[in-house]
Amino acid sequence: MKNILFITILLSSINLNAQFSYSKAKVYFNDGSIKTGFGKTIFLNNEKIKFKVNKKDKAIEMGFMKIDKFILDGDEYDYKIIKGEKAIQFFKVKQRGKVSLYYSIKTNNSAPMGGMNMGGAGFSVGFSTSTEVYYIAKNDDDQIIKLFNLFGTSKRIFKKIIPLFFSDCPDLLDRIDSKEYRKRDIVEIVNFYNYKCK
Template sequence: MKKLILSLVLLLGFNSYAQLNFSSYEKATLKLRNGDILIGEARITDDEKVNFRKSKGNKKQKHNYRTLESFRIYGEKDTLRFTYKIIAGKEPRLMRVLREYPGRINLYAIEYFNNTFRPGGTPTNPAVPLGEGVSLSTGVAVNASEYYLNKGNGFEVVKIGNDHPVFGKRRFKNALIEFFEDCPKLIEKVEENEFSRREMEAIVDFYITNCHS
């Protein structure tokens, strides 16, 4: 019974994460679908839209997947890149770009968290230290990530799974084996548990180095 209760708590906690959003404007560059480049400040909203302004005091512009191709947000230590991708024919979702090998393979993530953080800043709840779960180099603390892959230059991506500490391990491994069926070397390492679920970037790099002609 205790194990069942713990599992339910963890599951509810994971499902209640909100996607990464920033509580304040940060320096940003936006690339619009019409080819225009906007330089100024941007903020990601909790409904996966992007508010942009040239500087504080300027009129705000709202963008979503219909007008926005991709954008970069500049933290104190690193740059976060985002784009919209389609999951199995559904409405495009906002994803962080982790790896892009144009024409070959690309890795994206939807990142979730319990407390609100901002690039280069500190958590709103000091009881949750940076470093819990996944920490971006900008100082954004992330509790869990869902990973998505595609090959070539397509707009649609395949969900591989998440790096939740309890749920989805078997499904994650099976998804990797199916997606990388053209790479026996990588499949062997996955089956031998040589890669953890938080090493997706290393997995993609291994594929590019060892398996992609």
């Protein structure tokens, strides 16, 4: 049990260090200017990042009012609005093209499990799991449509978006109908459409 507790604390420490560390960043501002420096995302609301030009500078929080998009540690992020919602958030770019694919990380925290150690002191251990939640848009539309997470069971949304985004590519539709491509292959589907469909 002590080993499990130690591993959990270690993983939590790694996650915290990753969240609070700065990486190389390039920020594209709404006025057309571009700045390079160091930044990190604020995971509480997916609305702002902290950015500074030099490592010793004081970081400034910025959001969609000033920023169009940004690149952090080689990953590209765009500010988008989920269709049917009002909040503007940043999403990581998975594929960009005639159809663009975005995703965010959803974390589910499990209830803590309690126990008693040999000294009589109580403790609790909680676990969390993460999955990628996908969103889709035509071209570079400001609005994106929420699809699903890869481990979800619903196929309704997947079947609904197929004619909306890929109806002009019969070859791709045939591959989906024959189940060569399934919901879990959404990245390959978008890639096929962008590069192999005329």
